[in-house]
Amino acid sequence: MRVTVLGAGRVGLTTALSLAYSGHEVTCIDKREDVLDSIRRGQPTFYEPGVAELLGQTNVQFSYPLTPESASARVLMVAVGTPPLADGRADLSAVESVASDVASLLPDGGNTVFTIKSTVPPGTSRWIQNLIDDSLAANNAKVTVAANPEFLRGSSSLMDTLCPDRIVLGTSDAASKATLLELYQPIVDQRFVFPAEITRPNRSRPVPVVTTTPLNAELIKYVSNAFLAARLSFVNEIAGLAERVGGDITQVMYGVGLDPRIGSSYLAAGVGWGGPCFGKDTSALLRLAEDNDYDMPVLQSTIAVNQRQRRAVVEKLERTLGTLQGKTVGLLGLAYKANTGEVHDSPALAVASGLTAAGARVRGYDPMAEAAAKRWYPHVDIEYSRSALEAAHDCDAVMVMCEWQEFKELPLPQLASVMKGKALLDAKNVLDRRSVEQSGLTYLGMGR
Numbered sequence: 001m002r003v004t005v006l007g008a009g010r011v012g013l014t015t016a017l018s019l020a021y022s023g024h025e026v027t028c029i030d031k032r033e034d035v036l037d038s039i040r041r042g043q044p045t046f047y048e049p050g051v052a053e054l055l056g057q058t059n060v061q062f063s064y065p066l067t068p069e070s071a072s073a074r075v076l077m078v079a080v081g082t083p084p085l086a087d088g089r090a091d092l093s094a095v096e097s098v099a100s101d102v103a104s105l106l107p108d109g110g111n112t113v114f115t116i117k118s119t120v121p122p123g124t125s126r127w128i129q130n131l132i133d134d135s136l137a138a139n140n141a142k143v144t145v146a147a148n149p150e151f152l153r154g155s156s157s158l159m160d161t162l163c164p165d166r167i168v169l170g171t172s173d174a175a176s177k178a179t180l181l182e183l184y185q186p187i188v189d190q191r192f193v194f195p196a197e198i199t200r201p202n203r204s205r206p207v208p209v210v211t212t213t214p215l216n217a218e219l220i221k222y223v224s225n226a227f228l229a230a231r232l233s234f235v236n237e238i239a240g241l242a243e244r245v246g247g248d249i250t251q252v253m254y255g256v257g258l259d260p261r262i263g264s265s266y267l268a269a270g271v272g273w274g275g276p277c278f279g280k281d282t283s284a285l286l287r288l289a290e291d292n293d294y295d296m297p298v299l300q301s302t303i304a305v306n307q308r309q310r311r312a313v314v315e316k317l318e319r320t321l322g323t324l325q326g327k328t329v330g331l332l333g334l335a336y337k338a339n340t341g342e343v344h345d346s347p348a349l350a351v352a353s354g355l356t357a358a359g360a361r362v363r364g365y366d367p368m369a370e371a372a373a374k375r376w377y378p379h380v381d382i383e384y385s386r387s388a389l390e391a392a393h394d395c396d397a398v399m400v401m402c403e404w405q406e407f408k409e410l411p412l413p414q415l416a417s418v419m420k421g422k423a424l425l426d427a428k429n430v431l432d433r434r435s436v437e438q439s440g441l442t443y444l445g446m447g448r
């Protein structure tokens, strides 16, 4: 099937590669020349296992701008960004812009499914459909808007698009539904040899497909992120209590998670959630509720608890050291989670700001995220180091902010020997307290 993907960011590129790998003829459009140049050189603009390899194995055409030919593909996949506006609402200008491009370029008689993969507030598909219908009034072309939200995780995008845990198709139009089911059939059936670079996850086959209205599909995406964020905020709230009464949150949640009604994933306490999606999507959902005169206290608390958790980490270190004024703190991990170079809304960078505001000097090290941290957070005052040991050198305290494998395997006696002080704050609960203490350091965890 001929498909045009709009946007070549994390979602657009992995979607384009996965659809091409599963047998479709894919063109991918992005307005940023630097993004296209880098991809054409075989270098994706983000770190992700397997993406560079699949670029070499598939035949996606990368170009700009959209043309009448690329606009009249059977399916258009919209994967442009929907970043937060200052008031927390989603900025839909890129979606609106590609919609008007399609409406103006689609030739007479053209027929395409404008499939919104970007995360958009419930009601957006209906709004875009009206917008396109108005522009097409004088043209004998047909565009049906469908919602097809993306659920990939930032550190395993390709694995999640090639073998998703579900596919959600939101359309009330029978022909569009049939087209999208045909598009996804190879992925639903897992009808291909999985790329050697990626491990196929152990997920149900065939991949479950949810067919519903566009509005329900849009809600499914927002609710999934809000639910996961709420779950983590609840665990972090309990972690604070466990700490005060002498409990260990890791053992508590292990016991809680064995209940099949609860399940064991997304129960880890720590510095809280972050990244490019949870913060912006929970805020956008809250604003949508406000616009509809509806109060969402659980969602409000989910966000508030997460902000408090970031402050709590800084306060914990301040209590331990007496003061942060004039202290040197090494931050190990700047990305919002391991196996990604993504720093947007990273708790580590919020903590770095909190530390410097309290008078500390911050050294930082991340195996992948240094360039992104410098680019997106130039105002956060961090002295960058080339290794964990270099960052820890002469530090009064070291904080492990991210669950990178190399931090789980830190050479603790060596770390202790290069540090000036003794405090090791494990903000993701990834270290073994006994090993830390045996190396002569003081262990500080989250809720344990």
Ligand SMILES: NC(=O)c1ccc[n+]([C@@H]2O[C@H](COP(=O)([O-])OP(=O)(O)OC[C@H]3O[C@@H](n4cnc5c(N)ncnc54)[C@H](O)[C@@H]3O)[C@@H](O)[C@H]2O)c1
Pocket: 006, 007, 008, 009, 010, 011, 012, 029, 030, 031, 032, 035, 079, 080, 081, 082, 094, 097, 098, 117, 118, 119, 120, 150, 151, 152, 153, 154, 276, 277
């Ligand atoms: N990153 C994730 O983990 C993730 C997961 C699920 C859903 N999403 C959602 O998917 C969407 C895309 O996310 P992303 O992380 O890929 O964003 P991104 O910002 O990395 O990429 C978006 C791309 O769209 C391009 N673009 C913008 N306007 C354009 C236009 N008019 N024509 C052509 N190209 C245009 C930009 O140049 C950019 O390269 C967002 O709505 C996001 O919330 C993201």
